[in-house]
Amino acid sequence: MTSKIINMAEIIKDAEDRFLESVFRTDSVADNGFSRMVMRRIRRRLWIKRLAMPIAVVVGAAVAFKPLVGLAAMLAGILQLVPDDMLASASQALPHLSTYILGAMLLAACMLGLRTIEE
Amino acid sequence: MTRSEDHQLVARVVSGQDAHAFGELVSRHQSQVRNFLRKLTGDFALADDLAQDAFMHAWDKLQTFSGRGSFIGWMLKIAYTTFLQSRRRSKRYAEILQDVGQSMVDESRHHSMPADEVTDLEKLLAVLDEEERAIMVMSYACGLSHREISDATSMPVGSVKSVIFRAKDKIRTNFDIKDHQYG
Numbered sequence: 001m002t003s004k005i006i007n008m009a010e011i012i013k014d015a016e017d018r019f020l021e022s023v024f025r026t027d028s029v030a031d032n033g034f035s036r037m038v039m040r041r042i043r044r045r046l047w048i049k050r051l052a053m054p055i056a057v058v059v060g061a062a063v064a065f066k067p068l069v070g071l072a073a074m075l076a077g078i079l080q081l082v083p084d085d086m087l088a089s090a091s092q093a094l095p096h097l098s099t100y101i102l103g104a105m106l107l108a109a110c111m112l113g114l115r116t117i118e119e
Numbered sequence: 120m121t122r123s124e125d126h127q128l129v130a131r132v133v134s135g136q137d138a139h140a141f142g143e144l145v146s147r148h149q150s151q152v153r154n155f156l157r158k159l160t161g162d163f164a165l166a167d168d169l170a171q172d173a174f175m176h177a178w179d180k181l182q183t184f185s186g187r188g189s190f191i192g193w194m195l196k197i198a199y200t201t202f203l204q205s206r207r208r209s210k211r212y213a214e215i216l217q218d219v220g221q222s223m224v225d226e227s228r229h230h231s232m233p234a235d236e237v238t239d240l241e242k243l244l245a246v247l248d249e250e251e252r253a254i255m256v257m258s259y260a261c262g263l264s265h266r267e268i269s270d271a272t273s274m275p276v277g278s279v280k281s282v283i284f285r286a287k288d289k290i291r292t293n294f295d296i297k298d299h300q301y302g
Contacts, residue, residue, distance in 0.1 A: 016287065017259075020255070020259045020287070020290075021259050023239055023240050023243060023259075024158075024240060024255070024256065024259035024260040025259075025260065026154055026158075026240070026260065028150040028151075028154070029149065029150040029153045029154055029157075030150075031146060031149060031150075034145075034149050034153070034167065034170070034171075035142060035145045035146040035149055037171060038142075038145050038149075038171055038174045038175070039138065039141070039142045039145065041171065041175060042138055042141065042175070042178055043138060045175075045178075046138065
């Protein structure tokens, strides 16, 4: 008797679920360019992400150009105050200073380039 | 449309930011996500905007998809969160409008269906609160299991079951449906 009641309850529940499923069921929504629109937004975001670093470098360089020139001029003025024999001993300590600086700059540029390609 | 195919597409996107694979996921699931949001909002245009936002969030957060449940379950969780955020924003907006003494946005603008075209489903959804509506749509329109709904709504499975029970009871009471009438 008990099992009959349980079975009956399950049948009623199933019927109710079937009824609700039939009411909630709707036709699938046609794409009508929706996916294309989402992908366009994603591609735009990818491009912005890709261009952000180079643009930031260019803008930063443009903003920093004038103060850097001023700083370089000031450093040149300070260097003139340093005695010649002191400068000669410094260049002996670091014989290929300009090569090191150029190498570091090239390395930084390569890393930036690789990251952009990777993205 | 199998779960493993979805998971393969997700893996392709995560491993190489493959936009084409994500496009495939969007076109596979856009119908269910848009249908879900259309039923929640009652406004087709708003639902489509929210669906776009939800897919954008999904793109940003795809690496957090664990693969434990179905992709559509995870996607509906994002869609539901996007819907709730939008509701909160529009509530705040309405409060600001009230503060400055402007009239509220015309309520009818939110519904794209004319009154004489109200479907059985809309009548049925009207008696449910927001949470009940979301859970019933996930269960009966999207076919999510109680476990998947629990993941999507961050509610315990027991609470999901009692919300469904409560919603069914409301439907029965409001529409005077007897058990034998279902069959």
